[in-house]
Amino acid sequence: MKEPIIVFDRQFGNADNYRIPSLVVTDDGTLVACADERFFTCADNPNRIDKVVRISTDNGETWSEQITAVKMQGKDKQHSSAAIDPALLYDGETDTIFMLYSMTPAGIGILNCAKGTGFEDGGIIVRGGGKKYILRDGELYRKGQPTGIKVDKDGNYEGGNVLTREGGLSVHRTSYLMLISSKDHGKTWSEPVHLNPSLKADNYHFIGSGPANGIQIKHGKYKGRLVFPIYYGLAKLPMKLTSAVIYSDNHGKTWTRGATPPIKGRYPADKPIIMPMRTYLTESQVVELPSGDLLCFMRNHHPKRRIYVSRSTDGGATWTEPEFCEDLPHCVCQITAIACEYEGKYAILTVNAASTEKREKGVARLSLDEGKTFPKSLTITEGEFVYSSAQILKDGTVGVLYEDCTKHENIKFTKFSLDELK
Known part of the structure; x- marks a missing residue:
């Protein structure tokens, strides 16, 4: 594994804290890395949080100067707007990068979003x-x-x-799902587009991206479809959080929200009123199988401390009941999952904090049976490890952008070969 380098921190940017890495690779091999730039504290919103980007054209060896893709406003933590939790998606058919994130006005975070679209x-x-x-x-x-x-x-x-x-x-004091795009591999970005009117239901409080990545489906009936994971809350406290995806069949012009996976313990199942915390589904990542079916890997609050996995046969519109993946322990923290190729065969790579107790022990794992088991692994660090985003680079190595400190003072990048997973 290559010695990690720092991509985001005070020496390159404008703040002391950086969180929520997102990494995407374009068809010509350009890497675009994105993160939250957090100004007054490392904590989530309320806070001033900008979206910042750095670009590499040499497989992550060197990086451009930092670019501010989304600039928010404010003078202190409680009186600032926030653009939080990026997910990047590359549309290879139009050579466009999309960034999905959640925007909140001053004083608002996941715990106190008002109901409604705004x-x-x-x-x-x-x-x-x-x-x-x-x-x-x-x-x-x-x-x-x-x-x-x-x-x-x-x-x-x-x-x-x-x-x-x-x-x-x-x-209106709620959260707003926002989308921007870049036509020049991350150098410049469009003005934000509000997605709440078409995607957020009137009874939702919080709504946000599944941070790290979205995908473009490459095979089957839904080839070309853009898919972003999201999650949302049906109340303030308790938040009643659940996962879904949004998808577009016209290269991001319009979006549709899919159904949430059915899960035992919610009542009634279709529009739950009773929704224990053990049934919460939150940040997720989606991979495509060779058939064009999708797998969703979901952070959850179940005491079993294993990642939930659900399958979609209709491009993300509906999902099977989630099942635990015994090989993917977690500590109620985000997981990265991408499709890749290993020795000429389809594979799935995951990266996450593999402890069941706290945010530590970053481990990459490889599945050769469409996500049923993950027998191969590589420990990135035994120490603190939080969020991450991974991609297969043009040189064939795996690039991982990740947080390895709960003080959240920087975000690092490393590379390794799939052959290093044993």
Whole structure:
């Protein structure tokens, strides 16, 4: 295994804390790495969290200067907006990189998101001073009439900001699923597109990406489909979290949300009211099987401390009841999973914190039987290990972008050959 190098930290960026690695490889071998740049603390939102990117054209040996793909606003932890938890996806048919993430206004995190999409009458709901407005086409409307109050793309208006609550006006206090894209391998990025109106149900509170990666289906009936894992909450506390995917058949123009996997212990099964924590499904990653079927590897809160795996035969629209993978221990933490080839055969590679007690012992594992067992492994580190993202590089090695410190002061990159897994 190659000696790890630091890709994100204070020496390259603007903050002291970096989290949530995401890595993608384009058809010409360009690596695009993304992370949360966290300004006032290493913690999740509420916090100011930007999306930052670095690029490598030599299989991760050297990296470009840091690029800010999404810049948020704010002066302190409680009065800042956040763009949290990236997932990158490469569309090889259009040579486009997509980034999915969750945006929240000041003071909002996974534990206190209000219910709803945040949209009404074709615009974003804004409240302040006991009044309700609709932000549409850069202007606030009240009762269908323009107010003359202009709001720019960063949320600024004269005297305040609707994302940081400065000035007294605030967008609906929930989480927003956002999508941006790059046509030049990560150098520049589009303006964010709101996905809540089409994907978030009115009864959802939190919604977010399954951080690390999405995929493009390469075989079968759904060839070309883009698939991102997500998860969402049906309440505040307890949050009632569950997983799903979103998918697009028109290269990201429109998206559809698939069903959540059925799981025993929820009642009623289709629209659960009773939903014990042991049935929660959260951050997940999706891989494609040779048939075009999908496997979803899910973080969960079951005391068994094994990753759940579910299968879809319809491109992510529906899923089988999840089963535990005995070879994939976890400590209620994110897992990376990618499809690859080993000795001419289909394989699945996973990377995660393999302890059942705490976030430590980063291990890569290889399956040669479509995810049933993972007999081959390589320990990346015996020490602290948290989130990761892996890809097969142009030179045939595995590249892993990962967190190996719970202080979250940097994100590292290493490479190894699949032959090193024993």
